[in-house]
Amino acid sequence: MPDSRRMRTTIIRAVAGSVLTVAVLTGCSGPAADEQRPDIATLRTAEPASAAPPSPAGRERPVIRPDEGREEFDRYVAVWQECLFGRGVPRVPKGDKPQLDGHETATAECEHLYPENWMEREARTNPEYTDRLRDTAKCLKAKGHEVTVGGDPVALMYGDNTSANKAYDDEQECQRTAFREDIKKYDGG
Template sequence: MRIKTSLVTAGALAALLLLAGCTDARDKESADVATLRSGGPAPATTPSAATRERPVVRPDEGGDVFDRYVEVFNKCLNGEGVAGPKQDRPDLKKYERNKEAARKCDHLYPETWMERERRTNPEFADLLRETARCLVDRGHKVTVGGDPIAIRYEDNAGANKAYEDEQDCQRKAFRESVENYRKGGS
């Protein structure tokens, strides 16, 4: 009986050692794989053009700043073999080469602070209505509507006449955002 117990104990011990050996081998294999994966620095990742924010022309900046941003955009397009626009943003969807250039350069085309507000500020429509009320108080005939929502004038002459007042009314209605842009935020 003693021999039988010794054989069972030896068999159990051998099984444990074998199991331990397998576990140890698996751990070493896992460690090797983990070491291989994490052995070097992670590859540098750059955000895609779709996630990068376009530069913003702030309320205290003028057309010269916009033009400088457009120059950078045009240089990028030229580097991709596409002629850039003189002023207006080009429609780059016509040719495949243009689509590739747009993917690489579009994040460089500037947007005005009001365009950024339209895209990001959930209170945009209300603040635009406040701007319109200010304009009406100053004697301009305006409405708010459309898609995208905007201030609408009866004609171009009315819009031209109201230009300075509109800038002032926007700054008043969007005062918190304007202050944020002045502090360097967006």
């Protein structure tokens, strides 16, 4: 018995190996591409993806997080300017704005590099932005500031620049409170 089992196992392995070999060879030895029949379904590999870079229009701009400041903004602006200069926009002294008139193509190709602050991103993407802004205004009013929500685009509105300047620190605190859940996505840590 043991010998017959061993022999059966050997025969089964030999047959399975032969079947596998035939299957592999058959799969590799099909007709040439120009001789293939359209009535027979075949597996074809996809064409390689385009080597062209992704469209700048679909890219998100970098965000200045709540814990970042002027230094980070300036770093992003320098990257944006280098993009412009590399596409033919004349260089300008540090601190000056590039002259973009007549350079629409360069402007369009580099616009995704110009930073936005986290509140600008919220204004564009958060459907609850106006409600959060109203909560910010309530907080500011509780601290004694005269403020409303309105305009196009919607924003906090003060009576004058002096009132806005006096409210600056309280506004930052009230924004962080009103947007506390949304702000988590900008956490730098």
